[in-house]
Amino acid sequence: MAKIEVKNIQKEYKGGQVNALKDVSFECADGKFFCLLGPAGAGKTTTIKLIGGVEAVDKGEIFFDGKAVTDILPMERDIAIAFETYALYPQRTVRENLLFPLQAPFRKENWPVEKAEKRAVEIAELLGIGELLDRLPQQLSGGQRQRVALGRALVRNPKAYLLDEPIAHLDAKLRHRMRGELKRIQIELGITTLYTTPDQLEALSLADEMAVINQGIIEQIGTPESIYKFPKNVFIAGFIGDPPMNILKANIIENGLKLEGMGILSLPEKQNNALSTNLSESSVLVGIRPKDINLVSPDHKDLQAKAQVRNTQVLGETMVITMITDLIEFHVKMSSEVVPSHGEQVGITFDAVDCHFFDPKTQIRVEGL
């Protein structure tokens, strides 16, 4: 059990050419599932490596349960890492790879052989690789290798698991199943888990708390729910949620907003005033999630816009419609009961209550609305 704290860590590569982490701070509470979410190249793997001790920080400090570990060797940190690139021992079988952490040389608390074997088999079966225990890594598919890497991290009961995109290379069905299993294991064992992923849906479904990282900087920290409901800036708004939030340009007018390329969005006076005071200019970015937009007849009275259906993607009971106007393209998500035709003209409406507002200059959320 451990609380992991990361304070102002910085890491550069290639003599300053690559600024992997600029100033990263966050806290992973004891026994919690913490996700670090970010696109490729954001700094997720670097963060794992630094917390694991595989690499050293340039600046900043790392604490486990309040104790500084910044200068402590990986094997003394009592963590288990699953690397994105697997890093399996190539000359050892799956079984031996899984057993290694439990019987490693120099490790103080090695397990008795029987207990270790039983554990290895248990974990292998959980991950669906029970039949592969006597194979070598080169005889496994990518997805199988990834599960061995994950299994090797899970066999022990360390202070914390550091899992770097541990199921990214599994096919969709397996990935979904593994997500549920991982979450369940973590709840049952209560081991502090730091999990990185570029998949926002994965972070939303797994995390107790999460941080969004982009280009070496932490953009927002919070529960998945709070980040989904109140994204702090345009980047996060567009990154969380599928399909992504639509971001529309608008200008403040007397009773609301004039949406660029579209119509008018009425705002109650209080909101209108709040916007005017918070922004230095009269333009604003309006974020609206595809699920919060309604399709109406083009003759409807209070439209926000008229648009044309460019494409429809039906997925069972829901569908995503790509709509275009003269100037912009946006997405609507709704039930697939009635599917509009490509090229059809429709009207769309949405409510100010469902909107998110961002300052166009700073890209930051306008609060207090």
Next chain:
Amino acid sequence: MTTLKLENVWKLYDDKVIAVEDVSFTCNDGEFFALLGPSGCGKSSTLRMIAGLEKITRGKILFDDILVNELEPRDRNIAMVFETYALYPYLNVYENIGFPLRIRGVPRKEIDKKVKWAADFLGITDLLSMKVRGLSGGQMQSVGIGRAIVREPSILLMDEPISHLEARQRARMREELVVLQERLTTTTIYVTHDQIEAMTMANRIAVMNLGKLQQVGTPKEVYSVPRTEFVGGFIGEPPMNFANCELVRENGKFQALSDSFRINVSEEISACLQDYKGDNQFRLGIRPESIRVVPEATSESTTASVYVLEPQGERTILSVKLTGGELFLVEVGPDFHAEVDQSVNLEFREPIHFFEKDSGLNLVYL
């Protein structure tokens, strides 16, 4: 504009390994037709036989009723787009796109016209003089497509063209490819293992598994009335739930019984069962969105315990363990809360599917 027909096509490797087993289907003129299945199902082998890159062991492939079995790929007027682009690395974009015309001895003026048309169609005119090496993945993909459409082929073949892209790019490309195909109106065969791609892009889908055709139908058909248990479990996300059960008659009505549940069976299924001669062991299939959590237990409801909750922004996926031990997924609202191991009451709603245990066939198809 071409109709493609496969009649009882087989592919065997080394006379032993059956890669494609007795596959028959027709693609209509101008259709976007997906070949969907997990790795090793035979979809790529089928595509390669259509292209002429593999010999057909048995059966017939016809383009507009003309037998093409013995025709070389270059004589079939097809074009292919690959997952890895396969662009000519030392040629620039113009030369890559024009290559298929150049090797056929098309006059230079004609090549110029067609290359410019293809580039304009794809919005890559400003890349024409660029070397292929400096391009982004998306740009290379467009060049690959340009090279494929420049000859205005009868059939366009795409082999998992976007599976290596990350989620956001894939979502974008799915749209772009559909819009493209609609404008081109060329009959297109699209191979993928991703059911989302097939479901959102294709007019019709052929689902394959272990070399055999499982079902051919529109996205709506394969989703709502899966012909086999495999199709039921492969199409749709989160996936369909399955459980063993017995179908028994009680008081003139049929019920599905197991250690985990006792539910009434629809009129339609009951009608199918009247003349059914097989044994009464079946596999029940129900989608997560067809299960509701209800506040009180009723004679119709099923008890289960909460295994794990996965919130997903707009909805939450609830995993539950039924009394018989099966793990079921239930789609619930985003604000649903429950404790792990908490007991919940579930209502199963139509559509509920029943598949024969041995054959995997959906009862309504028998």
